[in-house]
Amino acid sequence: MALAKLTNSFRCLLQRKQSTQNCLHTSALLSAWQKERRDPKGWLRYNKVIYPPQSLNEQPRPAFVCHQKTNIKYSPWKMWYIACMVRGLSVDEAIKQLKFVMKKGARYVRETIEEAKELAVKDHNVEFGSNLWVAESFVGKGEVIKGIRRHARGRYGKVEYFHCHYFVRLEEGPPPKHYYANHPKEPHEQLHDWLNNMRKRKIYNSL
């Protein structure tokens, strides 16, 4: 409450300062000395899409929720492995598995999934939080802060401090049996394919 008061009054201060420009300062209190964050916005826009009503005999559209965590101080290339790992798992399974991944990024991924699960129940008409699966999970490159490193003979090198974004989409329902399309085939499917190939083969110089 007190902080809100502080924030408001600070805004007022800023307003007065910028009155010549005739614009309203509405960002957070501390952005006065911190650069405005430029987070990716496209992913969360999917949460605002409203689909047309369905008739009663239609298959109900599964609910989904998109969530992200931005500018994590971790390498995007290392994060990719963790993001891949949870794809196609149910939420509870993903959270459980991530608890055993001894990597820095696993904590961020787990937190994001947990937050998304809560959001789904709170805002997106999902009845049971556990009835969700990780439909999409991927990584983006965040802010890269450049540093300098000394070399011999007055030369210098560049040091890049990478940050990454993590994006996740949870969908309602049980997870599919195979997440990727090129999954290994079942024995009966293999047999079926083999038989088909055998029947289709062409015997050259035959009748």
Next chain:
Amino acid sequence: MAFRLAKHLNGISFKEISMGFLVCPANYINYQITRPHTKHWNPKWKRLRKMKVIKVELPDFENDPGKLSEEEVRSKMKEKGLLPPRPWVERPFNITCTGGIFEAYVPPEGDGKVSSITAQGAKQNVQFLEKKTKSMMAIRKVGSFDEDFNRSVFIEHAEDIYKKTHEFIALKDKYKIREYVTERAYPEVMHNLYNKTIIWKFIKNIERPRMVHARCTDIITKENVFAQITVRFHSQQILAVYDRFGRLMHGSDIIAKDVLEYMVFEKHLANEYGTWKIHAKIIPDWLPQKDPSPLTYKKPIETSVTVANEEKSTAESTETNISSPTLIEKPTNTSQTA
């Protein structure tokens, strides 16, 4: 390369190296296998190595600046040399509408069902007459401000407002809603509209809408008069609410339902440009309880409840203490099976 190796070996005596070859491999069991060192063995270069990299202060992306505690904000502002802001003492205040219903109409019990032939219905009619005088006075007062005020015209106008408001709610047009609804009712009207699709249709009036109650009051000064008129609507409507994914949440788009509503309309009479707007809805005490929601949800854990639980559990046994968090989840599970 060979030169560098020889230089490196200079530092270590030959004896040490030869010992390494002779020692039995079993002794190495206690050694931990580590990655090959890329740094000089002598720590005296550590400082110089450190100086190679110029430290950059990385921005703190993780901690949201909006979520800092008051003390942290203070220390940050002190660090940057900013003065503490002026305390916020003003309170937003609205003068275009009243904050509630004055002398609210009490709907007779069983309205919409009781006929005037029964004893209860007859009693209601008598009570209605008793209350009429005050309403008449109020209507006369409205007429003194608004010379064109006519009861039948007003009823038509109220019905129009009633329909328009619902249509704009369904369209979620917040700018138009503001024209038909007072500032007090606006948050109530907009509540839970987000992310939903609403289908609303007005089919017909079962009974003609009628004025049941009217009151006037002045606020602060004598001339600053507000008028409130309660109109009874008994109609047939269709309402269906769909969630973001188009799944039916409430109602039906086929079945029409009888709706009895007491809408309070308000007008700021002192304001030359004041208009009649929906101000509130009267919900009688005798209204039967609503059907429980078909959706189950987890009950939010309240702190006071948990404290009570802890006290109870400590008094009884440790076993209940362990099971207390699952107790809250139980209703969700049972309803899942049902």
